[in-house]
Amino acid sequence: MSAHCDAELFALLAGELGREETLAVVAHLRECGACTSELVSVAVAYGSLRAARRVEDYLDVRGDVAIAEAVPLVGRDQQPPLQFRTRHRQRVLSLVAAAVVVVAAATGVSLALSLSRHPSPPVSAVAALHHMDAPVAATGEATVRTVGLTRQMEVVTKGLPTAPVNHYYEVWLLQPTTNKMLPVGVLSPAGESTYALASSIMAQYSAVDISLQTNDGTTAHSLVSVLRGSVHTV
Amino acid sequence: MEDSRADSNVADAGLVSRLRHGDQRALEEFYRQHGPVVRAYVRRFVRRDDAEDVVQQVFFELWRSRHRIDPERSIVGFTLGIARKRSIDYLRRRKDLIIDVNDLRELAGDDGDDLIDRLTWASAVRSGLDDLGVDQREALELAYFGDLTQKEIADRLGVPIGTVKARMARGMRRLAEKIEKGELI
Numbered sequence: 001m002s003a004h005c006d007a008e009l010f011a012l013l014a015g016e017l018g019r020e021e022t023l024a025v026v027a028h029l030r031e032c033g034a035c036t037s038e039l040v041s042v043a044v045a046y047g048s049l050r051a052a053r054r055v056e057d058y059l060d061v062r063g064d065v066a067i068a069e070a071v072p073l074v075g076r077d078q079q080p081p082l083q084f085r086t087r088h089r090q091r092v093l094s095l096v097a098a099a100v101v102v103v104a105a106a107t108g109v110s111l112a113l114s115l116s117r118h119p120s121p122p123v124s125a126v127a128a129l130h131h132m133d134a135p136v137a138a139t140g141e142a143t144v145r146t147v148g149l150t151r152q153m154e155v156v157t158k159g160l161p162t163a164p165v166n167h168y169y170e171v172w173l174l175q176p177t178t179n180k181m182l183p184v185g186v187l188s189p190a191g192e193s194t195y196a197l198a199s200s201i202m203a204q205y206s207a208v209d210i211s212l213q214t215n216d217g218t219t220a221h222s223l224v225s226v227l228r229g230s231v232h233t234v
Numbered sequence: 235m236e237d238s239r240a241d242s243n244v245a246d247a248g249l250v251s252r253l254r255h256g257d258q259r260a261l262e263e264f265y266r267q268h269g270p271v272v273r274a275y276v277r278r279f280v281r282r283d284d285a286e287d288v289v290q291q292v293f294f295e296l297w298r299s300r301h302r303i304d305p306e307r308s309i310v311g312f313t314l315g316i317a318r319k320r321s322i323d324y325l326r327r328r329k330d331l332i333i334d335v336n337d338l339r340e341l342a343g344d345d346g347d348d349l350i351d352r353l354t355w356a357s358a359v360r361s362g363l364d365d366l367g368v369d370q371r372e373a374l375e376l377a378y379f380g381d382l383t384q385k386e387i388a389d390r391l392g393v394p395i396g397t398v399k400a401r402m403a404r405g406m407r408r409l410a411e412k413i414e415k416g417e418l419i
Contacts, residue, residue, distance in 0.1 A: 007399035010406065016383050041410035042403070048359045048413055049378045055356035056379070121267055122364065124371075146364055150270045177390070196270070199360075203380030206390060233372040 134226035157191040173205035311354035370405030
């Protein structure tokens with residue numbers, strides 16, 4: 001290998017190179033100071049990102065945050081508890097208190113974290129949802145925001161008819177190439193809900209799907225998709 | 235493509251400054267951005283029903299002690315330090331709870347420091363990743379957090395694998411620069 005091998009260094013560390021490729025890269029590294037220096041940089045980034053991933057995995061499997069919750073600073077009276085599902089089991093999680101209101105007894109000063117949505121965390125991805133088995137006018141949008149180590153996905157729909165009696169809409173993550181699906185949660189009757197997901201989970205899916213489900217205890221997708229769209233990083 | 239968003243550390247520095255000067259909106263922003271990490275940490279040791287109360291205590295104490303925040307050090311680490319103390323206080327009060335010895339070790343002593351260090355560093359690395367250009371960040375996230383190979387990333391994004399390799403190499407170089415220059419805290 002005569003050309004620099006900087007583009008191959010991640011693959012080398014990640015074990016994605018075959019024997020011949022590995023030997024060629026190593027032989028080049030032995031001779032090339034620039035690429036050896038680059039290897040140090042790649043190793044620093046590689047190790048640090050691995051460390052971040054390990055912590056996220058750690059939070060996923062321990063401490064009842066299989067799907068980490070976000071910071072739903074919503075009014076307790078404004079929304080019912082949302083239903084979250086972990087990879088392992090369903091679980092109903094209570095939402096955070098209406099606002100963090102604490103009183104400094106000594107000073108009598110009241111400090112309230114308001115419910116203002118601004119400024120919002122940075123948007124990392126969006127998905128325009130288009131009608132499938134729904135009225136043509138029905139649309140929706142999923143907005144994914146970076147919130148610390150998690151991703152917060154806000155789903156807003158318009159024009160969806162009210163779910164029939166004993167039915168409800170459910171939001172899913174979908175990987176179209178494998179048809180792998182993850183139930184994210186029930187869409188509120190108002191057609192807007194916000195969910196929190198571990199970023200490691202979010203990264204495994206590239207589309208958002210909303211299904212119409214029958215309230216019969218079945219947890220599988222009903223095969224009736226009403227809205228769907230691809231997730232695009234922004 | 236370079237991202238036009240402000241560098242997160244610059245943004246965090248601005249947040250710390252505003253917090254130190256008593257801006258309640260800054261506390262709200264910090265809560266929104268880093269509350270999940272604090273909550274996840276607290277929930278490791280505190281019963282679910284009580285966790286939110288402890289988290290609120292943590293953020294209230296952060297507010298009360300805002301003048302002690304060192305702008306040269308991680309505010310996430312500072313807040314997690316408060317969370318650790320309040321979690322220990324909680325366990326002292328709740329003598330009826332049986333605590334796993336491994337969890338206790340993780341909370342108190344050197345292991346507790348280590349856990350907070352790792353959480354703080356993970357948060358900082360994430361911030362560094364979020365500051366990269368969209369293409370670089372997307373490829374690295376799919377590799378590290380989506381468990382995809384470079385070939386799978388290329389298929390997912392519909393671009394040549396050489397493009398993926400180049401984006402990842404540039405992204406990792408930039409991230410390493412930030413780390414080595416101490417820009418991520």
